[in-house]
Amino acid sequence: MGATDDTTARRDVLVIFGITGDLARVMTFRSLYRLERRGLLDCPIVGVAFEDWTMDRLADRARESIAATGEEIDESVFGRLMHRMSYVHGDFGKPETYDGVKQAMGGAEHPLFYLEVPPNLFATVVKGVAGGGLATNARFVIEKPFGHDRASATALAAELHSVVDESQLLRVDHYLGKVGLEEIPFLRFANTLLAPTWNRDHIDHVQISMTEAFGVDDRGHFYDPVGALRDVVVNHLLQVVVAVAMEAPEPGDRASIGRRRTELLRQVAPADPARYVRGQYRGYREVDGVADDSTTETFAALELRIDNPRWSGVPFFIRTGKKLRATETEVRIVYRDAPSLGFGLRGDHPPSNELVVRLGPTFGVRVALAAQRVDTARPELAELDVGFAAKPGEVPTPYEVLFEAALAGGGMRFASQGTIDAEWAVIQPLLDAPPEVQAYEPGTWGPAAAEALMGERGGWREPWIDG
Numbered sequence: 515m516g517a518t519d520d521t522t523a524r525r526d527v528l529v530i531f532g533i534t535g536d537l538a539r540v541m542t543f544r545s546l547y548r549l550e551r552r553g554l555l556d557c558p559i560v561g562v563a564f565e566d567w568t569m570d571r572l573a574d575r576a577r578e579s580i581a582a583t584g585e586e587i588d589e590s591v592f593g594r595l596m597h598r599m600s601y602v603h604g605d606f607g608k609p610e611t612y613d614g615v616k617q618a619m620g621g622a623e624h625p626l627f628y629l630e631v632p633p634n635l636f637a638t639v640v641k642g643v644a645g646g647g648l649a650t651n652a653r654f655v656i657e658k659p660f661g662h663d664r665a666s667a668t669a670l671a672a673e674l675h676s677v678v679d680e681s682q683l684l685r686v687d688h689y690l691g692k693v694g695l696e697e698i699p700f701l702r703f704a705n706t707l708l709a710p711t712w713n714r715d716h717i718d719h720v721q722i723s724m725t726e727a728f729g730v731d732d733r734g735h736f737y738d739p740v741g742a743l744r745d746v747v748v749n750h751l752l753q754v755v756v757a758v759a760m761e762a763p764e765p766g767d768r769a770s771i772g773r774r775r776t777e778l779l780r781q782v783a784p785a786d787p788a789r790y791v792r793g794q795y796r797g798y799r800e801v802d803g804v805a806d807d808s809t810t811e812t813f814a815a816l817e818l819r820i821d822n823p824r825w826s827g828v829p830f831f832i833r834t835g836k837k838l839r840a841t842e843t844e845v846r847i848v849y850r851d852a853p854s855l856g857f858g859l860r861g862d863h864p865p866s867n868e869l870v871v872r873l874g875p876t877f878g879v880r881v882a883l884a885a886q887r888v889d890t891a892r893p894e895l896a897e898l899d900v901g902f903a904a905k906p907g908e909v910p911t912p913y914e915v916l917f918e919a920a921l922a923g924g925g926m927r928f929a930s931q932g933t934i935d936a937e938w939a940v941i942q943p944l945l946d947a948p949p950e951v952q953a954y955e956p957g958t959w960g961p962a963a964a965e966a967l968m969g970e971r972g973g974w975r976e977p978w979i980d981g
Contacts, residue, residue: 746834
């Protein structure tokens with residue numbers, strides 16, 4: 515074992531490896547700018563990359579990147595941000611690069627090293643930092659993917675653990691920074707209207723949908739070796755399952771949220787390939803970078819079961835796909851049917867109640883209650899909506915949340931190796947024995963077999979779509 519970390523200290527320098535790359539261009543500069551505007555940055559920032567750039571060149575990239583996201587640049591904010599920044603160029607595999615990093619850090623004692631580099635360079639950078647004597651009291655943020663299956667994820671962890679302690683690793687799944695995900699457990703446990711009914715006695719099933727109207731476009735080279743299951747199910751959507759199903763954290767112990775996540779994932783039964791549907795939209799194979807005979811799924815639908823007293827017998831249905839009818843992400847809790855009323859008024863079986871938590875494109879909550887109306891022959895669902903994006907104003911982006919959490923020294927927004935292991939254990943059977951991929955037309959909800967997966971549960975509900 516190598517270096518260790520004071521896990522409670524706020525970070526006093528942010529070092530970003532790969533600051534000239536695409537992630538920095540699309541996400542990082544904007545997030546840092548917004549944090550500066552909110553007064554939440556309080557440390558120097560050191561950018562590290564192979565390119566021999568001047569600070570003027572880096573400033574130009576930062577300005578272009580921020581403007582491209584639609585942000586209106588306040589020159590005073592931008593000036594403060596750039597005043598924090600310095601730049602080190604060098605080869606990540608050479609010790610002298612880390613000598614330059616050490617000099618730029620200026621004696622900081624609790625550094626945060628953010629690795630915006632390909633996964634095959636994670637170990638190189640971590641070992642270089644440790645070899646330069648910079649890993650003591652350090653934290654390392656690494657981006658997914660954490661391997662491409664269970665074995666490779668375990669091997670990556672072992673390589674990193676040979677240099678640094680698990681407590682020093684913050685694994686970024688940007689979905690954990692999404693506004694709404696952490697709020698689901700709060701919604702569950704803080705409301706006496708919901709908490710007593712959040713179990714197998716009242717809930718029939720859960721539907722989780724992450725649908726996208728757009729396709730792969732220019733990302734064929736990346737997407738074709740990955741597919742929908744690895745891209746979003748094994749990380750993003752399993753984290754949504756966790757938020758819906760986990761037990762309450764321990765009072766006063768925010769770190770217990772991570773333990774509760776892992777505990778829940780270990781109670782999810784390994785997915786059954788017989789309850790898994792793979793789809794591919796027509797036209798996908800014509801995308802640049804996609805193999806002519808590709809069998810990569812652009813759509814995935816599956817059923818999961820949780821083996822614990824709260825959720826035994828309650829199926830969790832997950833679907834995700836590209837080139838579908840709309841871009842929406844939601845959790846839909848479908849309650850059990852009400853008993854026969856026996857009133858003899860407009861039918862004895864009112865429709866089931868539903869609770870919808872919308873995670874994208876905006877955050878909101880909908881409650882659907884059975885109600886009688888004078889102008890309808892049968893009871894219908896009356897929908898009560900709250901769109902939170904309109905209530906508190908602008909919300910932070912996921913990477914703002916993650917940067918802020920990482921700098922604060924806390925890891926509750928990040929995945930542990932135990933969580934990663936448990937996620938792969940759930941999904942691995944689907945990788946080992948995938949069913950054949952089925953074609954579907956763009957603009958639909960995917961292959962017909964996905965609807966059949968629902969059996970007698972009433973089918974997939976139409977997502978909450980504005981307008």
